[in-house]
Amino acid sequence: MEPDFNIERLIRRDLVNFMAYSGATSPETLEGKTEVAVKDIIKLDANENPYGCSPRVKKALRKYADFHVYTDDKQTKLRELLAGYLNIDGRHIVAGSGSNQLIDLVIRLLVNPGDEVVSCTPTFGIYNFSTKLCGGSLVEVPRDENYTVNIRTLKAAVSNKTKLVCLANPNNPTGTLMPRDDILDLLDTGVPVLLDEAYYEFCGETLAAAIGHYENLMILRTFSKWAGLAGLRIGYGLFPENIADYIMRIKMPYNVNVAAMIAVKESLADLDYLMENVKAIVLERERLFRELQQFGWLQVFPSQANFILCKVMRGGARIFKQSLQQKGILVRYFDNALLRNCIRISVGKPEQTDALLVALREIAADEEKAATEHSLEAMLEEEEHNHEH
Ligand SMILES: Cc1ncc(COP(=O)(O)O)c(C=O)c1O
Incomplete structure (x- = not known):
């Protein structure tokens, strides 16, 4: 091979900085990084069918x-x-x-x-x-x-x-x-x-x-x-x-x-078997929609597919995505000019929806607690400061 071989000189100029498509996270890559075992990860990030194939x-x-x-x-x-x-x-x-x-x-x-x-x-x-x-x-x-x-x-x-x-x-x-x-x-x-x-x-x-x-x-x-x-x-x-x-x-x-x-x-x-599963997913989509609407800090968009898009109105969607992942639930996160602070949740089985809702409540409560502690700390600091002067 030539000593000064440089692939960048050979590949198409327009591909030198080409951005890879960023796909969903594979559970096996999360080994040891979540609170649950890989087999127990609830994958709601790629619009897959939770019931599997026929x-x-x-x-x-x-x-x-x-x-x-x-x-x-x-x-x-x-x-x-x-x-x-x-x-x-x-x-x-x-x-x-x-x-x-x-x-x-x-x-x-x-x-x-x-x-x-x-x-x-x-x-x-x-x-x-x-x-x-x-x-x-x-x-x-x-x-x-x-x-x-x-x-x-x-x-x-x-x-x-x-x-x-x-x-x-x-x-x-x-x-x-x-x-x-x-x-x-x-x-x-x-x-x-x-x-x-x-x-x-x-x-x-x-x-x-x-x-x-x-x-x-x-x-x-x-x-x-x-x-x-x-x-x-x-x-x-x-x-x-x-x-x-x-x-x-x-x-x-x-x-x-x-x-x-x-x-x-x-x-x-x-087909009968598979379309029964589709029916279950559509029903679950409607339940998930109603349940997500209960969280005042989520803007939930109606969906005709097997997923639901939500805008996080309080706090960062990234924190939600990461905290959910920590708990073993994967969702898709978007933050760009057209999708600010959003998560997309694929419709799962009813028990997966239940686990998601529990996790969301826990994360929201933690966030709220952290925010209260933060403002309490700030108040105390201010009081201390006033005292000193
Ligand atoms: C709108 C749309 N088209 C096409 C695809 C690709 O599907 P597949 O290549 O698995 O058939 C997807 C997958 O998420 C999709 O959302």
């Missing part, structure tokens, strides 16, 4: 013997299965290693350096991540104080440099839904729209029936949330046929692993 998936994977064989790169059976489930022609469907991979493929397909991608912020970070990786720039349309989108502002942000509008519906991390008519209004402009329905199953709102009727509509779904398969990485996209063809051409070969393919088959054969 037992059929585990059983089928235990029995499978051909992990040494590559999968069908054309996804023939998988597309057929999804087509049957969705009642859509399989030629509109492409599966990916999580819907993240499909976001990335769509952006790679459309975005050249200098192109623009529009998104309604705060929103899911991968739109920005993949746009930047392609050398494009993200045009941010800020949501209002309730995190809804003004469709006129959104349409006005579309320029002749715009290659794509990314719209998470319901949105992550806010849980807000955009009205169907607004999305149709946006589609009528002709701009390509990537409608990310990762949380569709928790709200029932979809434009899937419009696939094929709009040349510019693309929809993404995932098995990570409703089917409890986040760790297996499986999502799919619904596209106009010609776009699906292009995505199939540029995707990596064998992009969906065999375990994920088996998991899709078994999950679709166990």
Whole structure:
């Protein structure tokens, strides 16, 4: 190797300071750092399904013997299965290693350096991540104080440099839904729209029936949330046929692993079981919302997904996040220009909600005690000071 080898001189200039996507904390990395054992950590930070996957998936994977064989790169059976489930022609469907991979493929397909991608912020970070990786720039349309989108502002942000509008519906991390008519209004402009329905199953709102009727509509779904398969990485996209063809051409070969393919088959054969869990999560979401509202120092935003966003109005959200983590409960923390002092809590099982509520009360009481002691100390100091003089 050359003695003065310097990788920074070789890698793309725009990637030298590229910021990594910051994902959720893995419990195993917290070994010894929380009051509870790793196995007892309550993970409410990544919108995973607390009920796990269908037992059929585990059983089928235990029995499978051909992990040494590559999968069908054309996804023939998988597309057929999804087509049957969705009642859509399989030629509109492409599966990916999580819907993240499909976001990335769509952006790679459309975005050249200098192109623009529009998104309604705060929103899911991968739109920005993949746009930047392609050398494009993200045009941010800020949501209002309730995190809804003004469709006129959104349409006005579309320029002749715009290659794509990314719209998470319901949105992550806010849980807000955009009205169907607004999305149709946006589609009528002709701009390509990537409608990310990762949380569709928790709200029932979809434009899937419009696939094929709009040349510019693309929809993404995932098995990570409703089917409890986040760790297996499986999502799919619904596209106009010609776009699906292009995505199939540029995707990596064998992009969906065999375990994920088996998991899709078994999950679709166990819909009643999985949808019961979805129902339980939606019910629990409503209870969590009501309970969180009882804390006067939290501003709680209504959600159509499997998580709830809260703004901490007294004290720092970071302290709450850290104190919860100390007690073995993980939540997502945000503090940026668009999400000041916020935490996002994924909906768990009822007993996990109970543990969260107890922990929140304890932390709030500790905070209050510390604040009282602090002001008492200050008062005493002042008295002492007055005495001396
Ligand atoms: C809006 C949105 N889209 C896509 C994803 C990615 O899901 P996956 O790659 O697990 O399918 C997420 C995950 O949190 C999300 O919130």
